[in-house]
Amino acid sequence: MNNNDNTTYLQRLTKTISKKKQTVLVLMVALILIGTAYLTIQSRSEQDTVADVLALQKELTTIKNELLGYTKYTDYLLAGKKVLTGKMMLLTAKVVRPDVRVQHIQTYKLGIPFQATVIVKYSTEYSFGYDLNPDKFEIIGTASGIQIKLNKPILVSSPAVTPVSYEIPSGSIIVDEKGEIIKIHQKLPAITLGYGKAMASDAAIQALCEKKLVEFLHDFLAKQPGVTQVPAISVVYL
Numbered sequence: 001m002n003n004n005d006n007t008t009y010l011q012r013l014t015k016t017i018s019k020k021k022q023t024v025l026v027l028m029v030a031l032i033l034i035g036t037a038y039l040t041i042q043s044r045s046e047q048d049t050v051a052d053v054l055a056l057q058k059e060l061t062t063i064k065n066e067l068l069g070y071t072k073y074t075d076y077l078l079a080g081k082k083v084l085t086g087k088m089m090l091l092t093a094k095v096v097r098p099d100v101r102v103q104h105i106q107t108y109k110l111g112i113p114f115q116a117t118v119i120v121k122y123s124t125e126y127s128f129g130y131d132l133n134p135d136k137f138e139i140i141g142t143a144s145g146i147q148i149k150l151n152k153p154i155l156v157s158s159p160a161v162t163p164v165s166y167e168i169p170s171g172s173i174i175v176d177e178k179g180e181i182i183k184i185h186q187k188l189p190a191i192t193l194g195y196g197k198a199m200a201s202d203a204a205i206q207a208l209c210e211k212k213l214v215e216f217l218h219d220f221l222a223k224q225p226g227v228t229q230v231p232a233i234s235v236v237y238l
Helices: 003-084 177-199 203-222
Strands: 093-109 112-129 137-142 145-150 160-167 233-237
Touching (some): 093 177, 093 203, 112 203, 145 203, 160 177
Antiparallel strands (some): 093 112, 137 145
């Protein structure tokens, strides 16, 4: 092999080595790019997964709190009883009832007896409520809601009587008209007291009292922290 052949051979060898280096370099760059891309994709995938998990946890927490809100009222039943205790006068149902009293009386004039009639019109305010001493009622949770167990309503105070007018029919002779009217008015408190005690057992009166009691307890429970719903409240008489 002459010098020219040696030179040509070396040039070819150099080119071959150079091409191999370039190929290796290209392969290395490609591997680096592929690795970087993989890590980027993996990182993004992990971030997306974490974001999905956090979003799911948030949604589950929201659902949990909502579900707890439906039963949270049970934590405040004892507090509800304490609030109701002693509120008998506050939770009264007031009923105003007009009435008429026809009173037959006997008077004397010059020793001669006379029969007379007096018609008295008056208005009476009755107050009904429950005995809310702590040992007289209880509040319990049931499968269907809340029950308030207690005795039936009672007349909680003496009726307030307001005289309206009176009338003496023609033909009636009354010597002391003013005195007779005063006597009739003095009888009215005892008369209306009897009426009031009888009225306490009336279904309409009981419904009014129940409404006042249930509304008060419902409003109290609905305002407590974490309570999203208050179930039906019923009144059960002992």
